[in-house]
Amino acid sequence: MERNRPGRAGSDVRGVPSGCTPFCFQESGSEGDNLMRDDLRALFDLQETDDRLVAMGRDREALTGSLEDVARQMEAAEAALEEMKRDREEKQKVYRDLEGEIKEIEENIRKFKRQEFDVKTNEALWAIQKEIREHEDKKSSLEDRAIEAIEAIDQQSAEIERAVEDLERRRQESVRHKTVVDRKLGEIDREEAATLSEREERRAGVPAELLGRYEKVREHNRGVGVARISDRTCSGCSRLVTFQDLQLIKRGDRFMYCEGCGAFLVWADGAGKETDGTNEEAESRP
Numbered sequence: 001m002e003r004n005r006p007g008r009a010g011s012d013v014r015g016v017p018s019g020c021t022p023f024c025f026q027e028s029g030s031e032g033d034n035l036m037r038d039d040l041r042a043l044f045d046l047q048e049t050d051d052r053l054v055a056m057g058r059d060r061e062a063l064t065g066s067l068e069d070v071a072r073q074m075e076a077a078e079a080a081l082e083e084m085k086r087d088r089e090e091k092q093k094v095y096r097d098l099e100g101e102i103k104e105i106e107e108n109i110r111k112f113k114r115q116e117f118d119v120k121t122n123e124a125l126w127a128i129q130k131e132i133r134e135h136e137d138k139k140s141s142l143e144d145r146a147i148e149a150i151e152a153i154d155q156q157s158a159e160i161e162r163a164v165e166d167l168e169r170r171r172q173e174s175v176r177h178k179t180v181v182d183r184k185l186g187e188i189d190r191e192e193a194a195t196l197s198e199r200e201e202r203r204a205g206v207p208a209e210l211l212g213r214y215e216k217v218r219e220h221n222r223g224v225g226v227a228r229i230s231d232r233t234c235s236g237c238s239r240l241v242t243f244q245d246l247q248l249i250k251r252g253d254r255f256m257y258c259e260g261c262g263a264f265l266v267w268a269d270g271a272g273k274e275t276d277g278t279n280e281e282a283e284s285r286p
């Protein structure tokens with residue numbers, strides 16, 4: 001998992017030269033200014049570490065979510081297969097019942113045919129023959145239904161076969177998916193452990209009072225305790241800072257907070273041109 005890790009020195013952030021954080025001060029400061037700037041850089045680095053931890057948490061959530069999705073899909077496919085099997089059993093029962101009825105009718109027809117030989121009158125013979133005809137008709141219609149039932153069962157069996165194959169394919173896919181996800185989760189766990197200790201180090205470098213404010217602001221500002229000002233806009237809440245405040249933020253000789261979200265503010269537009277004192281920007285003029 002590759003992430004940009006802006007550092008205080010030797011930064012590897014794309015577009016930011018080594019030795020410069022992704023924010024800047026306009027001028028060289030006094031010794032007091034430099035101490036404050038160091039604190040601000042430490043806070044900025046801490047924010048960067050916290051951002052990475054948040055991103056890792058999101059990645060982990062997405063990965064475990066994808067496992068849950070696959071499990072849910074498998075469950076649904078299994079349930080659908082069971083439903084198909086139950087449906088086929090019902091159709092098989094209908095078929096067995098039809099078979100039973102047909103056998104019963106055949107038995108009756110045989111009985112009537114035996115009686116044909118024993119009747120004494122024509123009326124009795126016609127009555128028996130009428131019974132036989134009616135039974136034959138009923139048998140024929142039951143046989144049609146039995147054929148339909150068999151066809152439906154065959155069709156259902158073919159569908160079940162396809163569903164079983166599909167389920168097996170999904171099962172294999174889900175095993176492969178889980179292997180990949182487990183590996184990625186393992187990577188996140190390792191990266192998180194390393195980042196947590198890095199975070200502890202960075203926290204140790206920030207004065208307690210500033211740390212307290214940073215944590216407090218982060219709590220209600222979607223994790224942003226230090227915001228970058230670019231195009232006069234706060235990265236924490238998108239609020240526009242005044243030209244006057246922008247000058248103060250650029251100078252970096254006092255802590256500046258966003259009036260919108262309360263975050264510490266740093267100037268990002270000058271990144272890469274740090275402390276040469278020559279980069280008066282057109283946008284800085286009121």
Ligand SMILES: [Zn+2]
Binds near residue numbers: 227235236238259263
């Ligand atoms: Zn803000």
